[in-house]
Amino acid sequence: MLDIIRPGDRPYEEVRHVYTATGSPAAVIRPRTSAEVAEALRLARDTGGPLAIRSGGHGISSRATNDGGTVIDLAEMRSVERIDPGDDLVRIGPGARWAEVARSLRPWGLAVSSGDSGGVGVGGLGTTAGIGLLGRAHGLTIDHMVAAEIVTADGQVRTVDAEHDPDLFWAVRGAGANVGIVTAMDFRAARVPRVAHATLQFQVDRPAPFLEAWGATVENAPRELTAFAYLGSGGHAMALIVYAGDDTEAAERAFAPFADLAPLLGQRAVLVPYDAVLVGARGPHYGQQTGHVRNGFAVHLDRPLSERLGTLLGSLPGAMLQVRAVGGAVNDVPADATAFAHRHQNFNVAAMTHAPTSLLDKAWEDVRPALDGLYLSFESAFSPQRLADAFPPPTLHRLREIKRKVDPDNVFHQNFPVA
Numbered sequence: 001m002l003d004i005i006r007p008g009d010r011p012y013e014e015v016r017h018v019y020t021a022t023g024s025p026a027a028v029i030r031p032r033t034s035a036e037v038a039e040a041l042r043l044a045r046d047t048g049g050p051l052a053i054r055s056g057g058h059g060i061s062s063r064a065t066n067d068g069g070t071v072i073d074l075a076e077m078r079s080v081e082r083i084d085p086g087d088d089l090v091r092i093g094p095g096a097r098w099a100e101v102a103r104s105l106r107p108w109g110l111a112v113s114s115g116d117s118g119g120v121g122v123g124g125l126g127t128t129a130g131i132g133l134l135g136r137a138h139g140l141t142i143d144h145m146v147a148a149e150i151v152t153a154d155g156q157v158r159t160v161d162a163e164h165d166p167d168l169f170w171a172v173r174g175a176g177a178n179v180g181i182v183t184a185m186d187f188r189a190a191r192v193p194r195v196a197h198a199t200l201q202f203q204v205d206r207p208a209p210f211l212e213a214w215g216a217t218v219e220n221a222p223r224e225l226t227a228f229a230y231l232g233s234g235g236h237a238m239a240l241i242v243y244a245g246d247d248t249e250a251a252e253r254a255f256a257p258f259a260d261l262a263p264l265l266g267q268r269a270v271l272v273p274y275d276a277v278l279v280g281a282r283g284p285h286y287g288q289q290t291g292h293v294r295n296g297f298a299v300h301l302d303r304p305l306s307e308r309l310g311t312l313l314g315s316l317p318g319a320m321l322q323v324r325a326v327g328g329a330v331n332d333v334p335a336d337a338t339a340f341a342h343r344h345q346n347f348n349v350a351a352m353t354h355a356p357t358s359l360l361d362k363a364w365e366d367v368r369p370a371l372d373g374l375y376l377s378f379e380s381a382f383s384p385q386r387l388a389d390a391f392p393p394p395t396l397h398r399l400r401e402i403k404r405k406v407d408p409d410n411v412f413h414q415n416f417p418v419a
């Protein structure tokens with residue numbers, strides 16, 4: 001029998017909200033199997049009203065809850081199993097969080113690159129890209145995916161891979177939310193028993209020159225290294241840097257140029273299993289992380305872009321700028337191999353603020369012309385312009401063809417709808 005939680009039921013308070021928003025759905029259905037997901041979908045379609053699909057509930061777009069509708073919450077589907085020890089294949093449920101995944105893979109010396117937050121769910125991140133701290137060494141999360149199980153709008157449970165429903169498999173890796181509910185993902189994990197992990201804190205009085213130098217340093221680093229920088233408007237910055245391997249001398253050499261970028265307020269480097277890099281875990285959601293986010297990709301953090309980003313940081317109260325490295329192994333994959341097509345850029349930059357969206361949009365309009373593409377998982381709002389930035393014309397065209405066949409009624413229109 002389906003587990004359906006309604007207002008007034010004891011667990012309702014724990015399941016109504018997500019990380020970035022509050023909600024008041026009429027029903028939260030918690031399936032335990034793909035057959036139950038299909039049943040939940042049928043029920044939701046028969047009932048009518050808004051529908052939300054939730055895995056970890058950490059979506060920046062806040063679309064995993066609603067008011068008065070149905071939420072299909074995959075939190076109970078969170079197993080992490082090793083399918084084939086010889087081939088390092090693992091099967092992961094969408095409701096698992098990336099911290100749990102990393103912990104489960106650790107005894108086998110394996111890792112799947114995810115994002116920087118352990119609290120983020122497998123379903124949301126694994127269907128869009130997965131820009132993580134093993135990215136330049138091992139690629140995006142979706143680049144490790146070899147198969148997925150998905151419930152489509154007609155209620156069918158399908159296993160998709162390079163040979164079976166290849167179009168759907170292509171779409172799942174970049175635009176999964178548009179084509180169905182992913183109920184399991186098979187990944188070929190990387191052998192990464194330990195990583196060297198550096199955390200640096202800087203005093204940054206002038207963000208623009210810091211960003212330009214940061215960009216050049218990242219691009220000159222060996223591809224074992226991936227670095228994320230977080231700049232606040234108060235003159236401080238933090239860096240998370242991972243060297244994907246346990247050669248501490250090589251890691252030290254790779255880390256060294258970063259320490260010269262600005263006066264250091266703190267520094268720490270440790271050799272740890274990958275799961276120690278991920279912060280955040282499973283915890284109650286109550287809309288604790290509200291705010292607005294805009295992002296884009298860039299090939300280089302050149303002077304014009306760095307200056308625009310520096311101006312934005314100075315003009316938005318309480319803003320934070322996040323600069324995540326991509327490139328390396330991410331760009332070894334052809335742009336048309338997955339529905340995530342951004343394979344020539346070296347950085348993703350995201351700005352977040354609690355200031356009104358009108359202020360953010362105004363400031364972002366000055367930055368956007370210097371950017372090249374967009375990651376839908378770092379956008380808190382949707383617009384046709386953002387859709388076009390996320391999916392270049394050939395990708396969007398192919399996605400729409402697939403969408404027409406697999407979801408003609410546009411059931412899955414919640415998150416960056418391509419139709």
Ligand SMILES: Cc1cc2nc3c(=O)[nH]c(=O)nc-3n(C[C@H](O)[C@H](O)[C@H](O)COP(=O)(O)OP(=O)(O)OC[C@H]3O[C@@H](n4cnc5c(N)ncnc54)[C@H](O)[C@@H]3O)c2cc1C
Pocket residue numbers: 018019053054055056057058059060061062063064074094114115116117119120121122123124125127129130131132176177178180181182183377378414415
């Ligand atoms: C603190 C924080 C840090 C982050 N850091 C990174 C990072 O470093 N790198 C990175 O790549 N991303 C990062 N993200 C973005 C993250 O990848 C997205 O927000 C992602 O959607 C969250 O996944 P979730 O399962 O928790 O989300 P949910 O809120 O559960 O879902 C988000 C949306 O994804 C879709 N969806 C969810 N599950 C499924 C499914 N099983 N099948 C089909 N569609 C589904 C639905 O449309 C849903 O509305 C971060 C987000 C946060 C909040």
